[in-house]
Amino acid sequence: xxxxxxxxxxxxxxxxxxxxxxxxxxxxxxxxxxxxxxxxxxxxxxxxxxxxxxxxxxxxxxxxxxxxxxxxxxxxxxxxxxxxxxxxxxxxxxxxxxxxxxxxxxxxxxxxxxxxxxxxxxxxxxxxxxxxxxxxxxxxxxxxxxxxxxxxxxxxxxxxxxxxxxxxxxxxxxxxxxxxxxxxxxxxxxxxxxxxxxxxxxxxxxxxxxxxxxxxxxxxxxxxxxxxxxxxxxxxxxxxxxxxxxxxxxxxxxxxxxxxxxxxxxxxxxxxxxxxxxxxxxxxxxxxxxxxxxxxxxxxxxxxxxxxxxxxxxxxxxxxxxxxxxxxxxxxxxxxxxxxxxxxxxxxxxxxxxxxxxxxxxxxxxxxxxxxxxxxxxxxxxxxxxxxxxxxxxxxxxxxxxxxxxxxxxxxxxxxxxxxxxxxxxxxxxxxxxxxxxxxxxxxxxxxxxxxxxxxxxxxxxxxxxxxxxxxxxxxxxxxxxxxxxxxxxxxxxxxxxxxxxxxxxxxxxxxxxxxxxxxxxxxxxxxxxxxxxxxxxxxxxxxxxxxxxxxxxxxxxxxxxxxxxxxxxxxxxxxxxxxxxxxxxxxxxxxxxxxxxxxxxxxxxxxxxxxxxxxxxxxx
Amino acid sequence: xxxxxxxxxxxxxxxxxxxxxxxxxxxxxxxxxxxxxxxxxxxxxxxxxxxxxxxxxxxxxxxxxxxxxxxxxxxxxxxxxxxxxxxxxxxxxxxxxxxxxxxxxxxxxxxxxxxxxxxxxxxxxxxxxxxxxxxxxxxxxxxxxxxxxxxxxxxxxxxxxxxxxxxxxxxxxxxxxxxxxxxxxxxxxxxxxxxxxxxxxxxxxxxxxxxxxxxxxxxxxxxxxxxxxxxxxxxxxxxxxxxxxxxxxxxxxxxxxxxxxxxxxxxxxxxxxxxxxxxxxxxxxxxxxxxxxxxxxxxxxxxxxxxxxxxxxxxxxxxxxxxxxxxxxxxxxxxxxxxxxxxxxxxxxxxxx
Numbered sequence: 001x002x003x004x005x006x007x008x009x010x011x012x013x014x015x016x017x018x019x020x021x022x023x024x025x026x027x028x029x030x031x032x033x034x035x036x037x038x039x040x041x042x043x044x045x046x047x048x049x050x051x052x053x054x055x056x057x058x059x060x061x062x063x064x065x066x067x068x069x070x071x072x073x074x075x076x077x078x079x080x081x082x083x084x085x086x087x088x089x090x091x092x093x094x095x096x097x098x099x100x101x102x103x104x105x106x107x108x109x110x111x112x113x114x115x116x117x118x119x120x121x122x123x124x125x126x127x128x129x130x131x132x133x134x135x136x137x138x139x140x141x142x143x144x145x146x147x148x149x150x151x152x153x154x155x156x157x158x159x160x161x162x163x164x165x166x167x168x169x170x171x172x173x174x175x176x177x178x179x180x181x182x183x184x185x186x187x188x189x190x191x192x193x194x195x196x197x198x199x200x201x202x203x204x205x206x207x208x209x210x211x212x213x214x215x216x217x218x219x220x221x222x223x224x225x226x227x228x229x230x231x232x233x234x235x236x237x238x239x240x241x242x243x244x245x246x247x248x249x250x251x252x253x254x255x256x257x258x259x260x261x262x263x264x265x266x267x268x269x270x271x272x273x274x275x276x277x278x279x280x281x282x283x284x285x286x287x288x289x290x291x292x293x294x295x296x297x298x299x300x301x302x303x304x305x306x307x308x309x310x311x312x313x314x315x316x317x318x319x320x321x322x323x324x325x326x327x328x329x330x331x332x333x334x335x336x337x338x339x340x341x342x343x344x345x346x347x348x349x350x351x352x353x354x355x356x357x358x359x360x361x362x363x364x365x366x367x368x369x370x371x372x373x374x375x376x377x378x379x380x381x382x383x384x385x386x387x388x389x390x391x392x393x394x395x396x397x398x399x400x401x402x403x404x405x406x407x408x409x410x411x412x413x414x415x416x417x418x419x420x421x422x423x424x425x426x427x428x429x430x431x432x433x434x435x436x437x438x439x440x441x442x443x444x445x446x447x448x449x450x451x452x453x454x455x456x457x458x459x460x461x462x463x464x465x466x467x468x469x470x471x472x473x474x475x476x477x478x479x480x481x482x483x484x485x486x487x488x489x490x491x492x493x494x495x496x497x498x499x500x501x502x503x504x505x506x507x508x509x510x511x512x513x514x515x516x517x518x519x520x521x522x523x524x525x526x527x528x529x530x531x532x533x534x535x536x537x538x539x540x541x542x543x544x545x546x547x548x549x550x551x552x553x554x555x556x557x558x559x560x561x562x563x564x565x566x567x568x569x570x571x572x573x574x575x576x577x578x579x580x581x582x583x584x585x586x587x588x589x590x591x592x593x594x595x596x597x598x599x600x601x602x603x604x605x606x607x608x609x610x611x612x613x614x615x616x617x618x619x620x621x
Numbered sequence: 622x623x624x625x626x627x628x629x630x631x632x633x634x635x636x637x638x639x640x641x642x643x644x645x646x647x648x649x650x651x652x653x654x655x656x657x658x659x660x661x662x663x664x665x666x667x668x669x670x671x672x673x674x675x676x677x678x679x680x681x682x683x684x685x686x687x688x689x690x691x692x693x694x695x696x697x698x699x700x701x702x703x704x705x706x707x708x709x710x711x712x713x714x715x716x717x718x719x720x721x722x723x724x725x726x727x728x729x730x731x732x733x734x735x736x737x738x739x740x741x742x743x744x745x746x747x748x749x750x751x752x753x754x755x756x757x758x759x760x761x762x763x764x765x766x767x768x769x770x771x772x773x774x775x776x777x778x779x780x781x782x783x784x785x786x787x788x789x790x791x792x793x794x795x796x797x798x799x800x801x802x803x804x805x806x807x808x809x810x811x812x813x814x815x816x817x818x819x820x821x822x823x824x825x826x827x828x829x830x831x832x833x834x835x836x837x838x839x840x841x842x843x844x845x846x847x848x849x850x851x852x853x854x855x856x857x858x859x860x861x862x863x864x865x866x867x868x869x870x871x872x873x874x875x876x877x878x879x880x881x882x883x884x885x886x887x888x889x890x891x892x893x894x895x896x897x898x899x900x901x902x903x904x905x906x907x908x909x910x911x912x913x914x915x916x917x918x919x920x921x922x923x924x925x926x927x928x929x930x931x932x933x934x935x936x937x938x939x940x941x942x943x944x945x946x947x948x949x950x951x952x953x954x955x956x957x958x959x960x961x962x963x964x965x966x967x968x969x970x971x972x973x974x
């Protein structure tokens with residue numbers, strides 16, 4: 001049953017609860033049927049991700065919201081690893097490291113393949129006692145931010161290097177003779193099994209690093225945010241974000257590198273050679289030109305680390321990274337070459353953005369009295385100190401580190417495919433990470449016994465079955481929330497990143513909506529009219545035409561290269577501090593995020609007016 | 622200081638403020654600061670003084686006011702009428718007339734607005750001064766001279782006399798200046814406040830605009846288009862387009878501004894483009910910064926000037942309602958540092974559901 005049916009708008013009767021509880025604002029997870037073709041979906045994911053009937057009373061008493069910002073579509077079973085690790089690590093810092101007084105972690109469940117979150121509050125009597133520990137632990141981080149952050153970068157880069165060094169070798173026909181003669185007494189399976197465990201362990205560590213500073217970054221931002229709202233109750237959220245946001249995040253480097261390469265190509269006269277053919281053909285053509293070698297050296301140099309960049313968000317095994325798919329950066333670069341040749345300025349207006357940021361900051365400051373100004377200076381200073389982490393960590397972790405991780409996993413999947421477990425190279429991703437251990441064992445056993453693997457008789461059919469299920473799950477969009485929202489949400493991520501506020505909840509219920517007008521967050525300023533292009537995946541980015549309005553469930557920072565060509569962006573989800581919102585502001589692209597349903601209500605070809613100042617999208621035709 | 626009967630706006634310095642009155646001083650200040658203001662000149666209080674000294678007018682006025690009971694409405698009206706009649710019956714002193722004639726010719730003999738420019742203490746707030754404060758679309762020097770004299774006479778409306786009596790301001794020595802300013806051929810005009818008049822929010826600029834001259838907006842006979850602009854981000858946050866059924870336009874032949882109906886196609890059309898709305902907002906913002914306090918600005922878009930250069934400031938005066946209230950609100954205690962972060966986490970205000 002979808003939301004429409006629940007609110008009594010559809011043909012199917014509203015499912016009745018067995019008890020006499022009053023109707024809740026959103027459905028119960030237990031009353032939402034899976035789509036056709038998805039029967040048995042619950043068993044392809046680990047048991048701890050499921051709503052279980054025995055826990056119904058407990059689960060129905062909680063508010064769950066769908067996180068379609070990070071998980072816009074149902075994922076393959078292996079990808080549960082990212083959900084598990086990310087959300088666990090988010091929680092640990094609130095609950096066990098920093099003792100954030102009112103907030104513990106976030107519980108999660110899957111419902112029909114979509115991810116639902118429920119923040120865990122701290123019991124009121126326990127909040128006070130946590131404060132001294134929070135002051136001590138968080139205080140240490142705020143007080144030593146720069147050095148701790150530098151240390152963090154060292155740790156993360158080391159972990160990435162270590163991950164990169166992992167090798168998956170097929171088991172050989174015979175154990176090397178030197179091992180036998182030296183009395184080693186072990187075979188090649190140890191290395192294979194350890195390599196897999198090593199990769200998983202490193203992925204887990206990298207997620208722990210991901211959250212080391214993030215909660216604090218949001219806490220400092222939230223403090224500044226609330227101070228500004230206290231001084232100016234009507235100040236747009238966007239104004240506060242602009243004062244804090246940096247103008248040069250590492251997230252922008254990949255796009256900046258493409259622009260530099262485009263300019264260089266035109267300067268060296270190799271641009272024409274780049275404009276046609278496959279990446280291999282284009283690069284070969286450049287190599288044949290007099291200045292080709294110079295350009296190719298620059299191209300290679302830019303790749304490490306800046307091509308470790310996904311057009312998705314790093315959470316999906318289907319994500320494509322620039323370094324593995326040169327067609328992606330090449331496509332963007334061809335666009336830039338065209339614009340350079342047409343005399344357009346393609347660089348981000350960084351000096352103008354800085355000037356604008358300083359102007360906005362000083363004008364709001366002028367409107368305050370002297371005491372407030374002193375407080376403003378302190379809080380803004382801290383917010384600006386911590387904010388680079390909020391933006392930059394995304395590149396290091398989701399793009400670079402996870403890019404390496406997925407590459408290693410694809411190598412393993414290919415190896416196992418070769419060994420006969422499944423016909424397609426990426427078959428492994430239909431298994432969850434613990435099932436992979438069983439497959440590795442099957443492989444090792446078969447090798448040791450000199451017998452055939454069991455998996456060949458099992459996995460191909462099972463993978464096909466699971467593939468059909470995942471496809472069926474993706475055919476139905478998610479319900480935005482379950483049960484009743486609480487009076488107050490205290491968990492900082494829930495507020496800042498996912499934008500779960502009373503306005504958002506009203507929007508999900510479809511309240512106060514004028515026909516033809518969709519409202520969301522005024523994420524990035526500007527008003528623009530244009531033709532809508534609804535995209536559901538980054539693979540469709542090439543369909544966008546100049547001046548069109550991108551409408552999609554969620555964008556990613558790596559889509560930035562198209563931001564110069566489109567008129568505006570409209571998304572279903574995304575808070576003011578989501579990476580997408582940050583990047584849109586940075587690129588001067590009007591954006592309305594967190595609309596809830598824009599990508600299902602708007603159709604490609606419709607004429608839209610997008611107002612990034614007020615957060616409204618009007619369907620004109 | 623030498624006696625001067627007229628001073629062009631671009632020559633009004635701070636030392637001249639006392640003798641050109643509030644309005645002209647403001648126009649002079651704006652002109653000096655490079656704000657686009659229609660050109661014009663002030664007829665100074667020296668000229669009025671000269672007028673009073675001539676023909677014993679000063680003594681006549683004193684005689685009429687002797688024994689006046691300001692509470693006696695009938696007597697008040699009679700006395701006010703008599704004084705104004707006396708003022709109106711005299712020609713301007715020769716030197717004054719000559720000075721005005723010269724100034725008017727020098728700056729182009731355009732149709733002008735003739736406005737009283739008094740110091741605030743001598744007259745009640747402009748909103749009480751009534752229609753006699755301003756004469757629009759005056760053409761030809763003899764009409765200008767007449768209207769200057771009429772402005773002087775407005776010092777002696779019944780209300781003005783009563784006001785001074787109540788506030789113990791001596792009538793002797795009360796002087797007035799008059800502004801003579803080129804009329805704007807207003808395509809659209811109105812007012813802008815550098816705060817939200819409904820709640821004092823200083824991050825907002827609120828603009829009322831309608832077709833033709835701005836007096837229709839000020840007097841309220843038309844419901845204007847209303848725009849709310851965020852002051853720092855310079856974004857239009859809200860707009861309300863109204864049925865603007867009348868406009869006031871200049872009629873050179875009649876030598877006056879006349880009301881006429883707006884044709885159907887224009888009545889509900891937004892009278893300013895978004896770019897113009899932002900230009901008005903920026904003008905108001907600039908004036909607020911120059912005057913160091915919230916402003917109430919009158920502006921007009923001149924149909925005779927090119928886009929981007931056609932926005933004129935006509936008047937800018939301090940906003941008084943909310944600026945006063947601000948001093949009365951108690952200051953909130955502000956938390957800082959880690960303590961504040963703990964408070965924020967424990968009391969997330971923006972998430973109250």
